[in-house]
Amino acid sequence: MNFFTLAFQNLKRHRTRALLTVIAVAISVSVFFSIFSFNIGFERSLKKEIEGAGIHFMVVPTGCPHEVASLILHGGIVPKYLKESLVEEVKDNPKIDISIPIIVFQHPISEKKNIRLIYGIDLSQLKSIKPNWKYKGSFPRNENEIAVGYDIAKHDGVNLGDKIKFEGRDDSFRVTAILDKTGTQEDAFIYMSIQSAKRILKKQDEITAIAVKVKDARNINSTVDELSERIPGIQIVTMNQVLVSISNVGRSAQIVGISISIIALIVSIMGIVNAVLMSVLERIKEFGMMRAVGASRFDIFRIVVYEAVLVLTSGAFIGVFISSIGGNFIEEVLKSIFPYTPSSRIIEFDPVLAIACVMASLFIGILTGFYPAYLASKITPVEAIKS
């Protein structure tokens, strides 16, 4: 026998009530744990994704850094263009390893008149910018071949080998690759060589951006400074800035998530206080008896606190367990809520966070047990003898 058996026997007495309280705790801990895992994973995968792009910064027309930030990761429309001749100027800098021109715009497909996003790039370079892509078919290699994003393929019923024509042009393009779902804006693009893209856009020497990789990553900042000084009319957005600007967008969603989980936690804490309080009031005579047979006030206090602790920690264990096995599902749900989520897996089981959750529950259990326990410790042995 110990204080835990004494606390536990009472939970057994009201199984349903105990179970419901445990479930409430499990749910709120699970929400808490998932949202925190997501928040932690969010920055980490974003960083990984951006570093995985193998690019250090983007040269873009001045005046639209926000559009550019989203363009880089997810695609979007930048209303201004750069002169293509700038590619050579950028390349002139000896610290630069690769500079890839990119062109992005909207254009209708002839047959269905659907307006689609087009992403033109040197095809051999595309893979180095998007190393994590998975796709069916074979990657487009020449000017007549294109790759189609998942959503477009699904929505327009595009299959491998189909021919697609664009408004204002007679030649057709063969679909050689259909991308797997990335869960980002990339699913809504058609990818083609930059030459074909220019022909459809009918702009011979204008591009949207230049993706740049420097030879030595330590020189990123000095290279950015040199380029901005030497070439007028451009703006440079580094991947770090993109990271910051996307995580700022994500932050408000994170705050909403954390608020929700705090509310869930408060509700379940009130539930526990209520349940423990009820069980104390029901057991006035029993505690009176314990006091009469020698329990000290602190003994009674402990029994009640342990009851709250048992409920909270078992709920926390179950909650952490649920969110670990339900991680995939929870990730899908959260990804649909959060803007600009990285396409890679975000929620990973974080043992430190799991332990922190259980420890926090232990602590909260002690706190929530305090008030009912204090009331219980005030019960006098007279209660057992009173008729």
Next chain:
Amino acid sequence: MILLKKINKYYTRGSEIVHALREINLEISRGEFIAITGKSGSGKTTLLQILGLVDKASGGNLYFNGIDVSSLGDSNLSKIRREKIGFIFQQFHLIPKLSVFENIALPQFFHRRKIDKERIFQLLKFVHLSEKWKNSPEQLSGGEMQRVAIARALANNPELVLADEPTGNLDSENTERVLELLLKINYEGVTVIVVTHDMEVASRAQRIIRISDGRIIL
């Protein structure tokens, strides 16, 4: 063993003051078997609570083994209670989800945090419940439950056993068994004080204290 000098007890019930005990003078010697009787509301339970150190008198002095306990704090009183006094209640007050064994062991746990198994089995034998030590109290009859409660009262080897209407919820056969157990305890040297309505029970005591309207009458 216990000496009461001019004990008074007042209760307040709203604005009304109830004078539950009036100028009680009483001496109880070691090894006595005492029955307290009286009409309902006369103050029997109140007296027992004061004798058992679970409630304080409003005035007067109480000496327990020569020590004036009137001014002791809660922790000192708890200590005396768990070392020297065993309680038996009319409603048994067993904990339903603990086994018979654990219920009996409860005072030992609160006293020393560890359990003298041998003593518990000895007590189980004493109350004729050796076979049922694993059972839950929910599986016992009223008479059996009260026997468990008697064993629990004896767990810490008390000098004094107090019982408020211990047979109030029992039929005559079980009343007799409980009474026999109390007599046996008393025979082994423990002071026993029983509050009872039952004249049959009272008649077996060495001394009967009659209370009326908060006073001892002779």
